[in-house]
Amino acid sequence: MSAIDINPPYALLAELTHRCPLRCIYCSNPLELLAQTSELSTSLWFEVLTQARALGVVQVHLSGGEPLTRPDLDRIVERAAQLGIYSNLITSGLGLTDARAQKLSAAGLSHVQLSIQAADLQTADGIAGIAAFEKKKSAAEFICKAGLPFSMNAVLHRSNLAQVGDIIDLCRAWGAERLELANTQYYGWAMLNREALLPTAAELAQAESVYLQRKSQLQGEMELLWILSDYYEQFPKACMGGWGQLQLTVTPDGTVLPCQAAKAISSLPFENVRQRELSWIWNHSESFNKFRGFEWMKEPCHSCERKEIDFGGCRCQAFLLTGDAANTDPVCCWSPDRPAVDRVLAKVNTPPEKAKFELKFRGDSN
Amino acid sequence: MNDSIDRHSKPKLARKAKLQFDSVRSLTLLLLPERVVKLNKTAADILHLCDGKRAIEEITKELELRYSQAGLESEIIEFVRDVSRNGWVEK
Numbered sequence: 001m002s003a004i005d006i007n008p009p010y011a012l013l014a015e016l017t018h019r020c021p022l023r024c025i026y027c028s029n030p031l032e033l034l035a036q037t038s039e040l041s042t043s044l045w046f047e048v049l050t051q052a053r054a055l056g057v058v059q060v061h062l063s064g065g066e067p068l069t070r071p072d073l074d075r076i077v078e079r080a081a082q083l084g085i086y087s088n089l090i091t092s093g094l095g096l097t098d099a100r101a102q103k104l105s106a107a108g109l110s111h112v113q114l115s116i117q118a119a120d121l122q123t124a125d126g127i128a129g130i131a132a133f134e135k136k137k138s139a140a141e142f143i144c145k146a147g148l149p150f151s152m153n154a155v156l157h158r159s160n161l162a163q164v165g166d167i168i169d170l171c172r173a174w175g176a177e178r179l180e181l182a183n184t185q186y187y188g189w190a191m192l193n194r195e196a197l198l199p200t201a202a203e204l205a206q207a208e209s210v211y212l213q214r215k216s217q218l219q220g221e222m223e224l225l226w227i228l229s230d231y232y233e234q235f236p237k238a239c240m241g242g243w244g245q246l247q248l249t250v251t252p253d254g255t256v257l258p259c260q261a262a263k264a265i266s267s268l269p270f271e272n273v274r275q276r277e278l279s280w281i282w283n284h285s286e287s288f289n290k291f292r293g294f295e296w297m298k299e300p301c302h303s304c305e306r307k308e309i310d311f312g313g314c315r316c317q318a319f320l321l322t323g324d325a326a327n328t329d330p331v332c333c334w335s336p337d338r339p340a341v342d343r344v345l346a347k348v349n350t351p352p353e354k355a356k357f358e359l360k361f362r363g364d365s366n
Numbered sequence: 367m368n369d370s371i372d373r374h375s376k377p378k379l380a381r382k383a384k385l386q387f388d389s390v391r392s393l394t395l396l397l398l399p400e401r402v403v404k405l406n407k408t409a410a411d412i413l414h415l416c417d418g419k420r421a422i423e424e425i426t427k428e429l430e431l432r433y434s435q436a437g438l439e440s441e442i443i444e445f446v447r448d449v450s451r452n453g454w455v456e457k
Binding site: 059 | 380381382384386388390391395397398399400402453
């Protein structure tokens with residue numbers, strides 16, 4: 001492995017818990033959710049942050065599950081601030097009170113990203129699996145009142161894509177200065193509900209044109225971002241900016257992953273912060289070194305000039321769709337496994353497009 | 367809004383942005399919600415002075431003194447326009 005340059009990571013995704021009051025049908029958490037009893041303690045998270053900063057991490061995304069279910073969240077935020085780490089709270093808003101928002105702000109929280117499921121209460125609560133919409137609205141008020149820099153995000157799929165303009169209006173009305181419109185990526189619970197979530201090509205094109213129009217209208221007032229629906233692309237996403245290049249994930253029980261979905265790659269052994277130093281894991285572990293550089297690649301990637309652009313795409317997607325994480329991401333039009341993606345697209349785009357699919361809510365037995 | 371930035375403007379680092387010297391990489395980073403920007407020394411020096419109180423002409427004077435160099439104003443205005451377009455500073 002000595003031939004490969006290893007640069008320090010910039011960001012840590014800290015999944016503080018898998019507990020969440022919401023039951024979203026596209027949750028990116030694994031199907032086997034970790035119990036509260038396995039979660040890292042406050043002092044272990046302090047240790048993780050300290051080690052991460054020494055390794056080069058300057059930004060922590062505090063996520064979950066719902067990170068607000070951890071009563072020690074403000075202390076974790078405070079420790080990040082003391083270490084000079086930018087802290088970004090990724091939240092559903094459930095559990096946020098006026099007092100808690102003030103406390104997090106005082107602790108040094110740098111930014112909040114609040115999720116929304118749809119533009120209207122009925123659709124939104126149908127996707128979340130519980131009554132969450134009104135609570136999110138209150139959370140947005142508390143975030144603004146506390147003076148916290150504020151983004152929102154919406155995961156897009158066929159049940160809310162037609163609302164994209166209304167979602168933009170709602171987030172603006174709620175005070176967000178930035179909105180991520182993220183088309184569903186198919187891992188975890190989203191993979192389970194893939195055929196129900198995937199839009200038709202026409203639905204996606206219509207929504208994207210609304211996004212582009214509003215983006216130019218709102219220039220300078222609100223920042224809009226669009227995360228592609230990669231199944232409809234010709235080339236794969238440059239997933240994570242390359243495996244083990246920019247960021248790492250620590251799961252609720254201390255498992256360290258090159259990306260949040262990587263636990264699905266059952267052929268890889270992953271390390272835990274309870275047993276190993278973060279710097280050793282980043283620099284020397286098999287799991288982080290496995291897909292660094294280009295030598296691990298097979299054809300068509302190995303001789304492809306795009307390998308330095310997209311690194312062969314997503315390892316997790318390659319594993320989920322082909323059974324081998326070292327294969328080319330099947331989204332790539334040059335992948336011999338592209339038919340695995342095309343078959344799903346054909347099913348979704350063949351009339352009747354609105355065939356009813358059974359939805360699995362997060363937390364349902366699968 | 368960007369074109370209205372001139373020598374009298376008093377740019378201020380956006381609330382969501384933080385400047386942080388990183389001892390691991392020995393450089394100053396601009397930290398934003400979903401990205402990290404590596405800054406060269408001049409960019410870091412300018413942004414440190416974008417406090418909403420100093421006008422660009424004062425920032426220029428200060429840096430010209432610090433670098434013992436003249437004629438920096440147009441470059442500084444251009445830089446502030448660029449970062450303002452990205453939403454990293456507010457006017």
